[in-house]
Amino acid sequence: MSLAELICPAGTPAALRTAVDAGADAVYCGFQDATNARNFPGLNFTPDELAASVAYAHDKGAKVLLALNTYPPAGKVDLWRQAADTGARLGVDAFIVADMGVADYIARTHPQVRLHLSVQAAASSPEAIRYYCENFGVKRVVLPRILTIPEIREIRKEIPCEIETFIFGNHGLMVEGRCSLTNYLTGQSTNMDGVCSPASDVEYRRHDDGSMSSQLAGFTIDCFGSDEKAGYPTICKGRYTAPHRTEGYYAFEEPISLNLSRLLPELIAAGVHAFKIEGRQRSKSYVRGVVSAFRQAVDDIRAGREANIADLVALTEGQKQTQGAFETKKWR
Amino acid sequence: MTKLTLGPIAYHWSAEARRDFYARIADEAPVDEVYLGEVICSKRAPFHEADLPATIERLERAGKTVILSSLAEVMLKRERKATADLAAMDAPEIEINNAAGLYARGERPHRIGPFMNAYNEATIAWMAGRGATHVCLPAELPAPAIATAAAAARDLGLGVEVQVFGRASLAVSARCYHARAHGRTKDNCLFVCEEDADGMPLRTTDDRPILRVNGIQTQSESYVDLMGETGRMIVDGVTHLRLMPQAVDMVAVATTYRDVLDGTRSPAEADPLLREICNGVSFSNGFYHGQAGYRRIAAAAG
Numbered sequence: 001m002s003l004a005e006l007i008c009p010a011g012t013p014a015a016l017r018t019a020v021d022a023g024a025d026a027v028y029c030g031f032q033d034a035t036n037a038r039n040f041p042g043l044n045f046t047p048d049e050l051a052a053s054v055a056y057a058h059d060k061g062a063k064v065l066l067a068l069n070t071y072p073p074a075g076k077v078d079l080w081r082q083a084a085d086t087g088a089r090l091g092v093d094a095f096i097v098a099d100m101g102v103a104d105y106i107a108r109t110h111p112q113v114r115l116h117l118s119v120q121a122a123a124s125s126p127e128a129i130r131y132y133c134e135n136f137g138v139k140r141v142v143l144p145r146i147l148t149i150p151e152i153r154e155i156r157k158e159i160p161c162e163i164e165t166f167i168f169g170n171h172g173l174m175v176e177g178r179c180s181l182t183n184y185l186t187g188q189s190t191n192m193d194g195v196c197s198p199a200s201d202v203e204y205r206r207h208d209d210g211s212m213s214s215q216l217a218g219f220t221i222d223c224f225g226s227d228e229k230a231g232y233p234t235i236c237k238g239r240y241t242a243p244h245r246t247e248g249y250y251a252f253e254e255p256i257s258l259n260l261s262r263l264l265p266e267l268i269a270a271g272v273h274a275f276k277i278e279g280r281q282r283s284k285s286y287v288r289g290v291v292s293a294f295r296q297a298v299d300d301i302r303a304g305r306e307a308n309i310a311d312l313v314a315l316t317e318g319q320k321q322t323q324g325a326f327e328t329k330k331w332r
Numbered sequence: 333m334t335k336l337t338l339g340p341i342a343y344h345w346s347a348e349a350r351r352d353f354y355a356r357i358a359d360e361a362p363v364d365e366v367y368l369g370e371v372i373c374s375k376r377a378p379f380h381e382a383d384l385p386a387t388i389e390r391l392e393r394a395g396k397t398v399i400l401s402s403l404a405e406v407m408l409k410r411e412r413k414a415t416a417d418l419a420a421m422d423a424p425e426i427e428i429n430n431a432a433g434l435y436a437r438g439e440r441p442h443r444i445g446p447f448m449n450a451y452n453e454a455t456i457a458w459m460a461g462r463g464a465t466h467v468c469l470p471a472e473l474p475a476p477a478i479a480t481a482a483a484a485a486r487d488l489g490l491g492v493e494v495q496v497f498g499r500a501s502l503a504v505s506a507r508c509y510h511a512r513a514h515g516r517t518k519d520n521c522l523f524v525c526e527e528d529a530d531g532m533p534l535r536t537t538d539d540r541p542i543l544r545v546n547g548i549q550t551q552s553e554s555y556v557d558l559m560g561e562t563g564r565m566i567v568d569g570v571t572h573l574r575l576m577p578q579a580v581d582m583v584a585v586a587t588t589y590r591d592v593l594d595g596t597r598s599p600a601e602a603d604p605l606l607r608e609i610c611n612g613v614s615f616s617n618g619f620y621h622g623q624a625g626y627r628r629i630a631a632a633a634g
Binding site for chain 1 (some may be wrong): 381532536
């Protein structure tokens with residue numbers, strides 16, 4: 001039977017306490033630097049905050065997972081090693097890693113702490129996952145958001161570790177850990193700096209006809225009519241033109257959220273051990289709402305009761321949602 | 333000493349176009365090493381894999397070293413099999429672009445491809461301990477990190493490669509954006525990517541060029557051009573400079589780079605020649621200088 005652990009985001013100590021109180025089995029977070037893939041201003045934890053947060057979580061029976069899931073550029077490896085040393089000293093329950101050098105260091109230096117393979121490692125086949133399990137003792141893989149449920153079920157049979165999948169939040173459609181789009185436009189790297197479409201480079205421009213354009217580093221990512229709500233300019237969710245598509249179209253993906261609430265029973269049946277909710281940059285009230293709803297749904301399903309999925313759908317109200325690659329290969 | 337290499341063709345060029353291309357490369361291009369194989373989309377491989385033995389033979393007869401490159405993304409059965417088959421080859425030189433390939437290769441010698449995210453000396457040391465003989469660094473790595481990585485690789489006895497010419501790979505996805513642009517899915521794409529020999533251009537809605545689509549891959553609109561930086565890279569210990577095939581006269585591109593490496597032309601003299609060969613495509617070197625990748629840092633051009 002799948003454990004169906006609920007893994008929840010925490011961008012701040014307050015969000016961590018909220019997630020734990022709302023029923024998270026584990027909370028993932030990061031330090032205030034480039035060592036994690038949500039390196040945003042005002043987000044993440046100091047070592048002191050992490051120490052207090054680990055104590056709070058452990059007190060309530062929840063685990064803390066520390067994301068060290070970026071790629072240190074040569075010459076800066078020490079920052080990642082120090083973050084691992086600090087995390088181990090503070091008693092985190094697992095490290096979420098992507099870089100082989102970082103994984104190797106932790107496996108040798110802190111063998112008592114579990115290693116989870118980040119989605120940033122882009123391991124999407126049994127062989128790739130086994131590589132990390134056999135070489136670094138990885139205990140769990142966070143699967144990329146690009147696999148169907150039958151594919152997940154097959155992978156599950158062929159790997160010696162647990163599986164974690166995203167179920168809600170951002171719909172990352174580029175293979176994570178292999179995306180330099182932000183660095184191409186802004187000079188800040190998702191892989192090395194933990195930055196994706198940074199707010200400091202975002203600008204909204206109102207035009208004379210009432211339309212609004214969203215820009216990143218001076219590039220127009222999308223344009224909205226006077227009656228449309230302007231979205232955040234994430235490069236892979238922008239509208240562009242192509243030679244035979246002279247009207248702007250969503251070349252990669254529409255601005256849309258991932259919501260797999262309807263697929264929870266199938267995911268549990270497929271052997272998924274842990275469900276991940278995305279959104280370390282989101283508010284406390286978001287964390288409370290989403291975590292509570294998924295806690296109830298997962299408990300209902302595990303107890304054989306009908307889960308109230310409608311509540312979860314309501315959480316994305318006003319936004320578009322998708323089951324992306326999980327539901328159908330046609331998404332591809 | 334420094335070697336000039338030709339990376340694998342990223343696009344869906346027809347079998348005939350590939351045959352002609354490699355025939356010219358064999359006969360005329362001053363490159364030392366040529367990477368062959370389908371790296372982006374496994375559906376394309378059947379179109380040209382039958383020609384592979386003849387192409388290898390032709391290139392080797394011309395004195396080039398041939399390296400077979402593995403797929404960047406491995407999910408489907410046929411992709412797993414293709415990766416395992418490549419890893420099982422006795423060939424001394426294969427380039428691995430996915431951890432599935434590393435798993436299959438074990439500790440037998442291999443090269444690390446640019447999709448493997450070898451960003452730092454710790455990762456390179458790990459890979460060297462598992463049979464890697466050579467590493468191609470990620471396209472977005474800036475100069476100080478390249479220098480540190482190259483020094484580490486040299487100490488470990490590994491070759492170090494940097495892409496100096498051609499569109500940078502910026503992202504890969506499970507989804508085919510060529511198919512999507514034509515209202516299709518990856519499974520019924522009808523190989524529409526064949527229409528765009530240099531990628532499908534995307535422009536912003538206010539008509540500024542921004543990105544290129546190549547099937548599941550997203551590339552830079554600009555060609556990376558580090559001709560002005562080759563001198564520093566060589567001093568820093570980079571041993572191999574990679575030219576990525578674009579739909580321009582690659583023999584002329586290789587010749588221009590070779591002239592600069594040989595000192596018969598300065599980068600400043602070569603720059604206008606390269607621009608002419610590339611028909612006004614924009615050049616960039618921002619990643620190398622730690623700035624936005626699309627930028628061209630003028631100071632380095634001389």
